[in-house]
């Protein structure tokens with residue numbers, strides 16, 4: 001079964017900056033079930049399933065090359081497990 | 097000849113981390129890594145340790161340099177643009193003083209112990225991750241000091257935080273917490289700091305502090321905080337990796353790890369008592385209540401998210417967690433009321449919460465504030481109205497383990513102080529809670545050695561027998577401590593704002609002059 005039935009939230013907090021707006025938009029576009037909350041200085045994205053950050057989606061919105069390592073400049077905190085972090089995507093979800 | 101192919105992140109990580117490792121031939125493994133067996137943790141295959149960040153030294157240096165560049169750009173513009181005038185209220189700086197006195201020295205301690213792990217863990221993967229964290233923590237210590245030094249030019253109370261960290265009564269809470277961690281073995285340290293502090297509880301410390309800075313006009317601290325916190329995501333990952341690695345390596349590790357989770361949850365939670373009052377009382381403009389932060393960052397994310405994940409390995413939520421949950425309605429009020437009475441001996445100032453603040457507290461804590469705590473503030477206000485200020489005369493009993501004054505109440509009964517005690521080798525030791533008593537009874541030989549500030553004062557080790565002697569030994573200067581109203585801090589703030597408005601009325605200088 002590939003469909004996840006878990007309702008356990010995962011989330012990521014991202015610093016609110018001009019550049020990160022593209023990252024946040026990319027995450028919103030690629031994660032249909034995510035919720036976005038603005039807090040002082042940061043944006044908090046949560047999802048009942050998983051959060052994926054795709055390099056290509058970010059690059060489209062940023063209009064330049066973006067390597068996934070750059071996400072380190074954006075992330076303030078997260079909860080969940082970093083299940084994948086390679087050249088093309090970052091995936092946050094629980095393991096078990 | 098084919099053009100050289102660019103390596104993928106995975107290949108680069110393997111090449112630059114593991115492929116640079118070598119098998120020892122002059123000495124055996126136990127001689128080279130003598131500290132990873134005595135705690136009873138069994139590791140069969142160190143290569144199973146994964147770093148999801150796949151961080152390599154070149155990427156690490158590149159992005160850390162970028163983070164520092166961004167921070168120093170903000171510090172420059174703060175200095176050039178008279179950024180200190182943006183503060184909502186001078187009393188906000190109390191939160192930053194507490195941070196500098198209490199947390200910055202811990203960053204340095206973390207730097208040192210991760211450097212030790214970077215040498216003494218057997219696997220190249222965890223050694224490299226520990227090396228990066230060691231450098232991060234040094235960066236945190238340095239950038240915190242540098243950021244807050246900007247306020248030192250204009251305000252009282254930033255001068256002796258490091259001296260105070262080793263001496264002042266409430267600072268023995270964070271100090272003893274970290275001393276406990278660094279005197280444990282490497283695996284326990286990874287659970288204590290890497291997992292419990294960085295993963296389980298860090299959000300409750302950093303995110304409210306930094307949002308508080310953002311909300312109270314303190315741009316440099318916010319920037320520094322987010323800069324540090326971006327490293328923290330890596331530290332959280334290391335903590336989570338560490339615990340999963342230990343649990344997966346051998347089933348015999350599970351009960352050992354569980355006991356460490358139980359211990360270090362409660363140790364960390366008691367330390368956060370200081371943060372709870374910061375959120376609810378010290379910040380002039382409130383971000384969120386302790387109760388809300390606890391529900392969001394701990395109950396929802398950790399109890400709801402993480403622990404079901406760890407249940408797979410047979411791990412259960414921390415012992416005594418139900419007491420922490422029950423306490424969320426009363427914790428911050430009890431802590432700040434105590435600090436209010438003892439701030440004559442603290443490196444920060446306190447005051448009766450304003451009418452607006454009390455209204456906010458009543459809304460956030462509908463079941464407890466008006467019934468239990470407002471009457472205390474009414475009494476304190478009445479004393480102020482009559483020209484006085486209530487300070488407690490005498491010294492408080494401290495908990496032998498967490499070293500917080502015995503101010504917490506019985507679970508479910510917010511009017512009775514909780515007191516536990518245990519006899520060990522003919523001496524009586526007192527505790528604030530079941531959690532602290534349980535921790536003591538696991539390792540009494542360790543905690544009987546605690547350096548308790550109040551006992552030390554009575555034993556004559558803190559500058560002399562009178563309050564002024566002790567305060568001098570703390571290096572507290574007039575204006576560092578006591579009441580906010582009428583303090584030099586407020587006078588300085590008012591003076592700065594008076595000058596700035598005078599300048600605004602003056603004709604603007606001609607460009608190019």
Ligand SMILES: [Fe+2]
Pocket residue numbers: 203206232233236324
């Ligand atoms: Fe740090």
Ligand SMILES: [Fe+2]
Pocket residue numbers: 233294327328331
């Ligand atoms: Fe850290």
Ligand SMILES: [Zn+2]
Pocket residue numbers: 366495496497498499500527528529532
């Ligand atoms: Zn205690």
